[in-house]
Amino acid sequence: APVVIWFRRDLRVADQPTFLAAGQGARALALFVLDPRLLRPSGDARKWFLFGCLRALDESLGGRLLVVEGDPAQAVPLVADAAGAGEVHVAADFGPYGSSRDREVEQALAARGATLVRTGSPYAVAPGRVRSGDGGRYRVFTPFRRAWADHGWRAPARTDAGFLDWIDPATVRARPAPVPAGPDVVADLPEPGEAAARDRWRDFLDHGLSGYADGRDRPDRPGTSRMSVYLKYGCVHPRTLLADLAGDGSEGARSFRGELAWREFYADVLDQRPDSARRNYDPAFDGMATDGGRDAEVLFAAWREGRTGFPVVDAGMRQLLAEGWMHNRVRMITASFLVKDLHLPWWWGARHFMRRLVDGDLASNQHGWQWVAGSGTDAAPYFRVFNPVLQGERFDPEGNYVRTYVPELAGVPGRAVHQPWRLPEGPPGGYPAPVVDHQHERAVALERYEAVKAAR
Numbered sequence: 001a002p003v004v005i006w007f008r009r010d011l012r013v014a015d016q017p018t019f020l021a022a023g024q025g026a027r028a029l030a031l032f033v034l035d036p037r038l039l040r041p042s043g044d045a046r047k048w049f050l051f052g053c054l055r056a057l058d059e060s061l062g063g064r065l066l067v068v069e070g071d072p073a074q075a076v077p078l079v080a081d082a083a084g085a086g087e088v089h090v091a092a093d094f095g096p097y098g099s100s101r102d103r104e105v106e107q108a109l110a111a112r113g114a115t116l117v118r119t120g121s122p123y124a125v126a127p128g129r130v131r132s133g134d135g136g137r138y139r140v141f142t143p144f145r146r147a148w149a150d151h152g153w154r155a156p157a158r159t160d161a162g163f164l165d166w167i168d169p170a171t172v173r174a175r176p177a178p179v180p181a182g183p184d185v186v187a188d189l190p191e192p193g194e195a196a197a198r199d200r201w202r203d204f205l206d207h208g209l210s211g212y213a214d215g216r217d218r219p220d221r222p223g224t225s226r227m228s229v230y231l232k233y234g235c236v237h238p239r240t241l242l243a244d245l246a247g248d249g250s251e252g253a254r255s256f257r258g259e260l261a262w263r264e265f266y267a268d269v270l271d272q273r274p275d276s277a278r279r280n281y282d283p284a285f286d287g288m289a290t291d292g293g294r295d296a297e298v299l300f301a302a303w304r305e306g307r308t309g310f311p312v313v314d315a316g317m318r319q320l321l322a323e324g325w326m327h328n329r330v331r332m333i334t335a336s337f338l339v340k341d342l343h344l345p346w347w348w349g350a351r352h353f354m355r356r357l358v359d360g361d362l363a364s365n366q367h368g369w370q371w372v373a374g375s376g377t378d379a380a381p382y383f384r385v386f387n388p389v390l391q392g393e394r395f396d397p398e399g400n401y402v403r404t405y406v407p408e409l410a411g412v413p414g415r416a417v418h419q420p421w422r423l424p425e426g427p428p429g430g431y432p433a434p435v436v437d438h439q440h441e442r443a444v445a446l447e448r449y450e451a452v453k454a455a456r
């Protein structure tokens, strides 16, 4: 009987275990469902990138990808019926929405005598597999990373072009409509798709990896891999990256594996505690006042638009708007500014990031935010409040990052760009004065955090 291969966060043909599970030689239908529940909260940049990935996948499949729009619990069984398929093959989804959606699809398929077959996941080690000696789950990163590395992962699946012949256009009765073009975006976005992911990765291996351990904290330099957008949509599987680094004991490779481990850790944490996508991981924080005061909405808008008057914060927020991506160090600085200088709830910022980031990933984003807010796993000590000026001077020492994204400050030379209010002539035309006094807000934040600590 024919089978359906339902693509989700695995928009590639190389290292594609669902092909192996479906069985070579079966007649197969390749499907993607545009799910309004996932599209609605996505900003235009992410939609543009997703549609580009779909077009690239369609091309790899010889124009045989069927794209339909609707609720998967209805659409998938309808397509399976039309194709006369008894099996729908997917990579397992461990997110709170994805796993409940899959249970619904599974039930709807079962009612028609068909099955949902899960093979693999978007992770090197699927959430729930890494366990401590007594079978428990990890709540802290470092022991997780050790156990994760000891657990190990499979070699990449060899699914090259030979597998594609059995994706049979005759299985689709009607020629599917072309993949939608997606919104027009002015943002400066990376090239979507599997081939672009491979090129980017090769380039990083050749030119980035050796300097990664030192360079990854510098937003003014192209020191990181920029693989997050490709990992988000599975244009490449992390197992492929790890296989390319196997046996490489260099500092760069070790450090890169460690960052991939964070991605896997946060997916595991979200699987343990699906509520942590919306709520404090540490409930002691539920009592903390985070109303931001009278001016909350005004301050929030200044933060979103990059008009806080703190150059490194504004540069980051504008990079997010311009490129759908922000450097990790600056994600930490801008997040800290929202929760500790503006006293706004982390989930306000997390929602904005999720909408705007092309790599927006619920597990990494919500837990990255909670880490900064101190309410998550591996909480940073509560008294650590990032000083945006010192962070800027340290990680963007010549000011090049700020000048790239804040044109009003383009004429201010060197590191002076981090304190434009100190320039003898004042901040250049149009650049705002700081919206808050950092030293004062720092003291306020410490009081709020002390209160949480005392209530424990």
Ligand code: FAD
Pocket: 216, 224, 225, 226, 227, 228, 229, 231, 256, 259, 260, 262, 263, 264, 266, 326, 327, 328, 329, 331, 332, 335, 353, 357, 359, 360, 361, 362, 364, 365, 366, 368, 369, 372
């Ligand atoms: P590299 O430095 O090259 O890292 C390689 C890969 O390791 C990344 O592609 C990513 O998959 C993983 N990685 C690196 N750092 C982290 C981390 N701290 N947590 C989890 N995985 C990591 N990452 C996302 O993929 N999606 C998000 O929505 C997201 N939101 C974040 C929000 C906040 C507040 C913070 C502090 C971090 C967030 N991160 C998120 C993590 C990190 O900032 C990005 O993964 C990284 O900047 C992506 O760029 P890169 O691929 O060049 O990173």
